[in-house]
Amino acid sequence: MSMNLIAELTAIVGDKGILTGEDVSQRQDGWIGAPACSAQAIVRPADTAELSAVMKLCYEQDQTIVVHGGLTGLVNGARTTSNDIVISLERMRNIVEIDAQNRTMTVQSGVNLQTVQEKAEDEGLYYPVDLGARGTATIGGTIATNAGGNRVLRYGMTRDSILGLEAVLADGTIISSMSKVLKNNTGYNLPHLFIGAEGTLGIVTQAVLRLRAKPLGGATALVAVEDFESLSKLLNLAESGLGGGLSSFEVMWHSFYDLVTGTERHRAPIPAQSAYYVIIETQGNSNEQEQERLEMLLGDALEQELISDAVLTQSDSEREKIWAIRDDVEALFELAPIHGFDVSLPISAMESYVEKLQAGLDARWPDNRLIVFGHLGDGNLHVIVTQVPASDKKGVEELVYGGLNGLGGSISAEHGIGLDKKPYLQNSRSPAEIALMKQIKQTMDPKGLLNPGKVLS
Amino acid sequence: MSMNLIAELTAIVGDKGILTGEDVSQRQDGWIGAPACSAQAIVRPADTAELSAVMKLCYEQDQTIVVHGGLTGLVNGARTTSNDIVISLERMRNIVEIDAQNRTMTVQSGVNLQTVQEKAEDEGLYYPVDLGARGTATIGGTIATNAGGNRVLRYGMTRDSILGLEAVLADGTIISSMSKVLKNNTGYNLPHLFIGAEGTLGIVTQAVLRLRAKPLGGATALVAVEDFESLSKLLNLAESGLGGGLSSFEVMWHSFYDLVTGTERHRAPIPAQSAYYVIIETQGNSNEQEQERLEMLLGDALEQELISDAVLTQSDSEREKIWAIRDDVEALFELAPIHGFDVSLPISAMESYVEKLQAGLDARWPDNRLIVFGHLGDGNLHVIVTQVPASDKKGVEELVYGGLNGLGGSISAEHGIGLDKKPYLQNSRSPAEIALMKQIKQTMDPKGLLNPGKVLS
Known part of the structure; x- marks a missing residue:
């Protein structure tokens, strides 16, 4: 990159x-442990018009671009090289409008x-996407990665909470699809193309978020289950x-529950002797009604012998204690080096998948420890492998x-x-899907300037 | 088209x-009143492999293709010319798999x-997409048009019930994205590209549908509301x-309720003297509980003076009678010629939109009758204009x-x-969105063979 480009970029965005x-x-290129940022410059446009002008200039000069949001991603999607410039959206954080009547927020x-x-x-409303990094992760980052989290079962992924968005293409063209309505069957759905594309097709600059009615009450239980079939029936x-x-x-899985409740940070609400532990949470219009519905459900489940034990929380502090067990990633970090994965599969295949994985690990690393937990209702498992050397990463990934x-x-x-x-996309x-993805990438970013090397080769 | 092509097509799909x-x-090119099919031939492949071979042949010979499903669409999306061939999926109607445990159906x-x-x-499960043409509309058609219907508020559009799909591209390439999982952040989401594209980017041949838990009970009420603000608060x-x-x-709107309950087919459950009438329906785990929840809601609404009258149905037959009012399209057809529209807009803009529309119609056609109803929770209004000559279609559309x-x-x-x-896409x-749509169309269907002239010019 020429000093000339820096000067021209500065002319667009100002010294600030x-x-x-x-x-x-x-600065870093990602979450804890990520390397330092290698880019030549970090450009921080103040608005979409500035960003568009920056993109147009970079397009003319064949300059590659990596977007930085909150940098809480977990797959090295924001890594830079010394060829790149970074575009950071840290100065674009206005709440443009909260429309309570239509339940939308434009940001x-x-x-x-x-x-x-x-x-x-x-405003008495609710944005349901939620995840641990909520204080740092940006809306743009959650859109670029189609973030999931703890309430996907009921409200869907980030994709399901986006009504419209604005994005800037590689050549600086502004695509404004800022629909505020739920139903809009007017040709190709462009927002869905940018959501989850990890910044490789355009840079999302604004979005219309779908807000929901705020739940007025809820209830939470922790239950113990003895076999996988009962889990699925439950x-x-x-x-x-x-x-x-x-x-x-x-x-x-008991591997997770045993580990976390074995630390001094927690007391096991149910003794650690069952195969599986489940947090069941319901949201509705009052604590009393939800408590009643959940109690009835637990009664049915006990009668059908699907659960062997249950705790129905009676207060916010009891509820928080149960979620603290599920959310205790610290207990996992203490086992470092760890190999962590985020996979999904049909529920019917989970039990044998985990068994085979355990057998595969045992055959190669007899001392390994496999810890499993996840959003079962979404088919999503988080798989942690520890007591395997960090250098054996590839072997674990292949299993x-x-x-x-x-x-x-x-x-x-x-x-x-x-x-x-x-390396594992295939x-x-x-191959036909990957070829079509590459065609779309080629159409929308013909010079390959946006987040180069990510997602596709 | 040459007789040679017919012979070659027959060699692929057989005489049948x-x-x-x-x-x-x-045959017709659409719903009631549509013209006769003008295509040279209707090709009815038995499976995806045959369809792929047909597409490859058509691609080589620059043959245009229009897909026919149940032909219940309402925008002339399946119209043919004598240049086209039709591909009908009428022989591809297998239920490939029902996976009750993972709650998916592959069809x-x-x-x-x-x-x-x-x-x-x-199987004790539930596919929530529902619309009047259910007995004729095909799954492929509902996917191509991203069909909505009566339960979008809770379950979303067709888009939200598709986990994976298989499509055949213009050149015969088979794209298999038959994911069975809810969460799949692995590059660009190709299913969303085909959903709602009206057969212009590829032909959807199979889909993995997301099934839901079957509601075990529900409750339905009809209420009267006197002003729009109360409607929105309700x-x-x-x-x-x-x-x-x-x-x-x-x-x-009262215009609709008055019309329908004025026919001999119905008795008005609430006298026809209010501004708005709302069907509120809830689904849950038992009739008793839902009845109780809805009753409580109606009590709150009465207390807050949001509603002036209410009927809570006590039986299936009472429920059906209320829905029969909402679903009585016959009453509309009796007013022929009618101009019918399906628009969406933010709820906050609806009242003034309808008022301005009425004023615009009155200024030009003093005898007009404007009838409005719709899925308010989705921002979706159905607008019917009658007592305006059929030849004034364009004038009504513009308003x-x-x-x-x-x-x-x-x-x-x-x-x-x-x-x-x-003509109204813009x-x-x-313009930037339309340009990007055209780029995508050009990439995926470079010869412009798929459903030519539909959606984009």
């Missing part, structure tokens, strides 16, 4: 809009998830029995991803492809 | 797989919607107060679509674009 030198290298991409959640709550019972109220069905072949599952349920999962997508 | 001459012209595109609903019910109250249970919030400008609404909520709405989509 550009960082170079140490201001760049002091710039740089606003973080937690701010959106809080602004919605202030999910069906909960889906029917709680009507539309079921918002979480989080399963911890975890290879085991999915033929099951109709996915090597990435929530996290995306980035750089990390690119485990989830056929 | 091809219709010509009167067998073609006796060929030619199966009709009602069959899918019934097969799901047989929707918010119902969303919160019924938890996730609210499945329908159907509003009839109905022109009034949407600047509101963030859509000229087609559910029905699609086809031929009928193509009322809902920007």
Whole structure:
């Protein structure tokens, strides 16, 4: 990159809009442990018009671009090289409009998830996408990665909460699809093309978010289950029995529950002697009604011998204690080095998948420890392998991803492809699909300037 | 088209797989009143492999193709010329698999919607997409048009019930994206590209449908509302107060209610003297519980003076009588010629939109009659204009679509674009969006062979 380009970029965004030198290298390319940012400059446009002008200039000069949001991704999707410039949306974080009557919020991409959640709550409304990194992850990042989280079962992925968006293409063209309506059958759905594309087809600058009615109450239980078949039946019972109220069905394999409740941070609400533990949560119009519905469900489940034990929480603090077990990633980090995965597969295949994976690991690393938990209702498992050397990463990956072949599952349920999962893309997508993806990439980014090397080769 | 092509097509699909001459012209190009099919031949492949071979042949010979499903579309999206051949999926109607544990159903595109609903019910499950033409509309057609219907508020459009699909591209390439999982963040989402594209990017041959838990009970009420602001508040109250249970919030303007209840087919459950009438329906785990929840909601609404009258149905037959009012399209057909529209717009803009439309109609056609009803919870209005000559179609369209400008609404909520709405596409989509759509079309169908002239020019 020429000094000339830096000068021209500065002419567009002003001194405040550009960082170079140490201001760049002091930043990272991702989450904890990521390397320093290698880009030549970080450009921070103030609005869509500036971003468009920046993109147009970069297009003319064949300049590659990596977008940085909150950098909480887990697949090295924001890594830079010294050829790249970074575009950061950190100055584009306006809440443009909250329309309570139509239940929409229009925001710039740089606003973080937690701010959106809080602004919605202030209006008595609810933005249902939620994940641990909520205070740092940006809306743009959640759109680029189609973020999932804890309530997908009821409200869907980020994709399902986006009514419209604005994106800037590689050549600077602004695509405004800022629909505020739920139903809009007028040709190709362009927002869905950008959602989950990890910044390789365009840069999302604004979005119209779909807000929901704020749940007025809820209820939470932790139950113990002795075999996988009962687990699967329990999910069906909960889906029917709680009507539309079921918002979480989080399963911890005993390997996970034993580990976390074995630390000093927690007391086991149910003794650690069962095969599976499930957090069941329902949201509705009052605590009393939801408590009653959940109690009735637990009664049915006990009668049908699907569960062996249950705790129905009676207070917010009891509820928080149960979720703290599920959310205790610290207990996992203490086992470092760990190999962590995020896969999805049909529920019917899960039990044998985990058994085969355990057998495969045992054959090669007799001391391994396999820890499994996840959003069972979504078919999403988080798989942690520890007591295997970090250098054996590839061997573990081949077992975890290879085991999915033929099951109709996915090597990435929530996290995306980035750089990390690119070598395994063909485990989830056929050659014809990958060829079509490349055609679309070629059409929309003919010079290959956007997030180069990510997702596709 | 050469006789040679017919012979070559016959070699692929067999005598049973091809219709010509009167067998073609006796068929129609659409719903009631559509013209006779003008195509040279109707090709009826038995499976995806045959369809792929047909497409490859047509691609080599620059042969244009129009797909026919159940032909219940409302925008002339299946019209043929004498240059085209029709591909009908009528021989591809296998239910490939019902996987009750994972709650998926895999079907060929030619199966009709009602069959899918019934097969799901047989397994104690539920396919939520529902519309009047269920007995004729095919799954492929509902996917190509992203069909909506009566339960979008709770379950979303067809798009939200498709986990995976298989499509054949213009050149015969088979794209298999038959994912069975809810979460699959592995590159670009190809199914969403085909859903709602009205057969212009590829032909959908199979789909993995997402089934839901079957609701075990429900409750239905008809209420009267005196002003629009109360209507909007009532929707918010119902969303919160019924938890996730609210499945329908159907509003009839008095113009519609008066008309339909004025026929001999119905008795008005509530006297016809209010401004708006709403069907509120909730689905949950038992009739008793839902009845109780809805009763509580109606009590709150009465107390807050949002409703002036209410009937809570006590039996299936009472429920059916109320829905029969909403579904009585016959009463509309009796007013022929009618001009019918399907638009969406933010709820906050609806009242003034309808008022301005009425004023615009009055200024030009003093005798006009404007009848409005729709899925208010989805922002979707059905607008019927009668007592205006059929020859004034364009003038009415300009008022109905022109009034949407600047509101963030859509000229087609559910029905699609086809031929009928193509002249108004720019009322809902920007020049940059249309240009990008054309680029995608050019990439995926470079010879312009698929459903030529529909959606885009």
